[in-house]
Amino acid sequence: MYGGGNTFEGIKTDSLAQEDPVKLAEFEARIARGEKIEPSDWMPQLYRKQLIRMIEQHAHSEIIGALPEGTWITRAPGFKRKLALMAKVQDEVGHAQLLYSAAETLGKSREQMINDLINGKSKYSNIFNYPAFTWADSCFISWLVDAGAIVNQLANAKGSYGPYCRALDRICAEESFHLKYGHHCVIYLATGTPKQRAMFQEALNRWWAPMMHFFGPSDKISAHTEVLMKWKVKMASNDDMRNQFLDMYVPKIWELGFTIPDPKLRKNPETGRWDYTEPDWEEFKRVINGDGPCNKERLEVRRIAEERGHWVREALKAPKASYVMPLA
Amino acid sequence: MNEIALKELLYKIADDQLILGHRNSEWTGMGPLLEEDIAFSSMAQDKVGQSYAIYNLLHALGEQEPDTIAFTRNANQFHNSIFTELPNSEYDFSLIRHFLYDTAEIIRFDLLTRSAYQPLADLAVKVRAELRYHTLHANTWIKQLGSATEESISRLQHSLDTALPHALGMFEESLYEQDLIHDSIFAGEKILMERWKQQVEIILSKTQLQLPDWDTLTAVNGGRKGQHSEHLQPLLDEMSEVFRIDPTAEW
Ligand SMILES: [Fe+2]
Ligand SMILES: [Fe+2]
Ligand SMILES: [Fe+2]
Numbered sequence: 001m002y003g004g005g006n007t008f009e010g011i012k013t014d015s016l017a018q019e020d021p022v023k024l025a026e027f028e029a030r031i032a033r034g035e036k037i038e039p040s041d042w043m044p045q046l047y048r049k050q051l052i053r054m055i056e057q058h059a060h061s062e063i064i065g066a067l068p069e070g071t072w073i074t075r076a077p078g079f080k081r082k083l084a085l086m087a088k089v090q091d092e093v094g095h096a097q098l099l100y101s102a103a104e105t106l107g108k109s110r111e112q113m114i115n116d117l118i119n120g121k122s123k124y125s126n127i128f129n130y131p132a133f134t135w136a137d138s139c140f141i142s143w144l145v146d147a148g149a150i151v152n153q154l155a156n157a158k159g160s161y162g163p164y165c166r167a168l169d170r171i172c173a174e175e176s177f178h179l180k181y182g183h184h185c186v187i188y189l190a191t192g193t194p195k196q197r198a199m200f201q202e203a204l205n206r207w208w209a210p211m212m213h214f215f216g217p218s219d220k221i222s223a224h225t226e227v228l229m230k231w232k233v234k235m236a237s238n239d240d241m242r243n244q245f246l247d248m249y250v251p252k253i254w255e256l257g258f259t260i261p262d263p264k265l266r267k268n269p270e271t272g273r274w275d276y277t278e279p280d281w282e283e284f285k286r287v288i289n290g291d292g293p294c295n296k297e298r299l300e301v302r303r304i305a306e307e308r309g310h311w312v313r314e315a316l317k318a319p320k321a322s323y324v325m326p327l328a
Numbered sequence: 329m330n331e332i333a334l335k336e337l338l339y340k341i342a343d344d345q346l347i348l349g350h351r352n353s354e355w356t357g358m359g360p361l362l363e364e365d366i367a368f369s370s371m372a373q374d375k376v377g378q379s380y381a382i383y384n385l386l387h388a389l390g391e392q393e394p395d396t397i398a399f400t401r402n403a404n405q406f407h408n409s410i411f412t413e414l415p416n417s418e419y420d421f422s423l424i425r426h427f428l429y430d431t432a433e434i435i436r437f438d439l440l441t442r443s444a445y446q447p448l449a450d451l452a453v454k455v456r457a458e459l460r461y462h463t464l465h466a467n468t469w470i471k472q473l474g475s476a477t478e479e480s481i482s483r484l485q486h487s488l489d490t491a492l493p494h495a496l497g498m499f500e501e502s503l504y505e506q507d508l509i510h511d512s513i514f515a516g517e518k519i520l521m522e523r524w525k526q527q528v529e530i531i532l533s534k535t536q537l538q539l540p541d542w543d544t545l546t547a548v549n550g551g552r553k554g555q556h557s558e559h560l561q562p563l564l565d566e567m568s569e570v571f572r573i574d575p576t577a578e579w
Binding site for chain 2: 063066067070073074075076077078079081082083086087089090093094096097100135185188189192193195196301305308309310311312313314315316318
């Protein structure tokens with residue numbers, strides 16, 4: 001999983017005036033030619049800063065995203081589901097590890113990033129601030145949140161920063177297994193008992209609004225990010241990704257006989273794009289700024305985990321310890 | 329061959345793997361560092377997968393489906409050792425349990441590779457190979473944390489002291505112990521325990537942890553006979569929460 005719709009704020013490009021114009025031109029030409037930027041290459045400060053911010057948010061989303069699904073590992077019904085969900089959530093934690101390593105190549109340590117997460121300084125995907133009440137919620141996440149993540153990650157994998165792209169290639173391969181697993185779970189609910197069908201319909205009702213929020217504010221109101229598009233940091237507009245997601249998954253949801261809780265939802269034959277009720281962007285802002293149903297709980301769990309693990313990490317620093325962090 | 333004895337053996341081994349696998353999986357997302365989170369999850373997956381394989385052997389012997397066996401029995405029908413059902417507590421306890429348990433587990437499966445019950449012997453070969461990584465992991469961490477800082481050493485020592493009597497409960501003998509040995513199905517808990525003690529001593533001698541005199545310890549038994557601590561039933565209730573919504577449904 002991954003939080004789409006990174007919260008890009010309006011980009012101030014003032015700092016670009018201080019960059020060496022020759023180097024900057026060369027850098028932009030390389031990106032235009034489709035070359036990858038590597039950690040030791042010259043890059044503008046703004047590029048570095050925005051990439052750290054984006055990759056870090058992505059890493060946080062993986063580790064926080066492991067929480068709502070993780071609580072269903074111990075309750076998964078039957079061996080097949082239990083084993084698959086364990087493997088899936090483990091993958092998500094592995095994604096966090098890969099992504100923190102990718103971000104570290106830009107000069108910010110994992111420890112700093114995790115501290116910023118716990119202190120609320122850096123964000124993670126908004127969708128994980130909603131609760132997973134039932135097994136069907138966990139199935140919704142595995143199928144559709146991961147599906148949204150794939151739309152986002154496939155786009156980003158074509159970006160300009162080498163280590164991030166390589167991490168994403170590995171991540172996308174695993175995500176396709178998550179998607180299959182999630183879809184399979186939902187098919188079983190859809191074709192199961194009336195109770196099972198109702199469970200998923202209720203999950204869909206709860207999660208549709210957060211899912212629409214997932215790709216970030218509509219292009220009409222979102223911050224100007226032209227320079228990030230030019231530098232291939234941001235690869236697609238929020239509305240384009242949302243539209244792509246709807247194109248791929250609304251038919252599949254309908255096919256299973258479920259009702260999507262938006263009477264306006266339809267593909268507009270004239271524009272070829274989806275019409276839908278405008279998501280409540282005020283709620284989105286409120287939740288991403290800390291006032292969602294689970295923000296406090298998620299960060300508190302993360303904080304406790306870090307605190308309880310502190311002595312272990314300290315012990316690994318002791319001279320006798322020979323533990324080596326794996327590289328990205 | 330005494331089939332009741334064989335089934336009882338299979339049940340206790342599978343139940344151990346399932347319950348500890350379940351406990352280990354509770355670390356997912358909560359590990360002291362990401363690498364450990366991932367490692368505990370891997371080992372949990374192996375254990376749950378191994379329990380599934382053993383329940384399948386039982387199913388072939390006429391017992392119910394693995395899902396039914398695992399998700400519908402009550403605590404008093406489980407034959408896991410009490411050691412495996414204890415809550416994870418802090419990482420030091422989980423690590424010590426992982427070390428003490430997996431050290432016994434790999435010896436147990438090593439002995440079982442020579443079992444006269446061929447399906448079990450075949451499975452044991454495969455399981456033993458998987459467990460090499462578990463004991464390698466446990467030994468590495470015990471050696472590092474067992475000689476790193478004052479805090480890590482004292483935490484591990486405290487957990488070791490708490491864990492040992494429970495660990496000895498892993499070797500609680502079956503009513504059919506002699507039949508199993510006589511039929512060459514399993515070499516028996518006594519031999520297993522002796523080899524386990526030696527291996528535990530070897531690893532701990534490379535740390536600053538102190539092993540108490542074995543004779544001063546009293547095993548916490550009962551699990552093999554279905555007598556459990558207060559921790560097992562809540563674990564099972566949680567595990568079967570969704571399954572029990574409708575046990576005839578397919579999930
Ligand atoms: Fe995923
Ligand atoms: Fe992921
Ligand atoms: Fe995995």
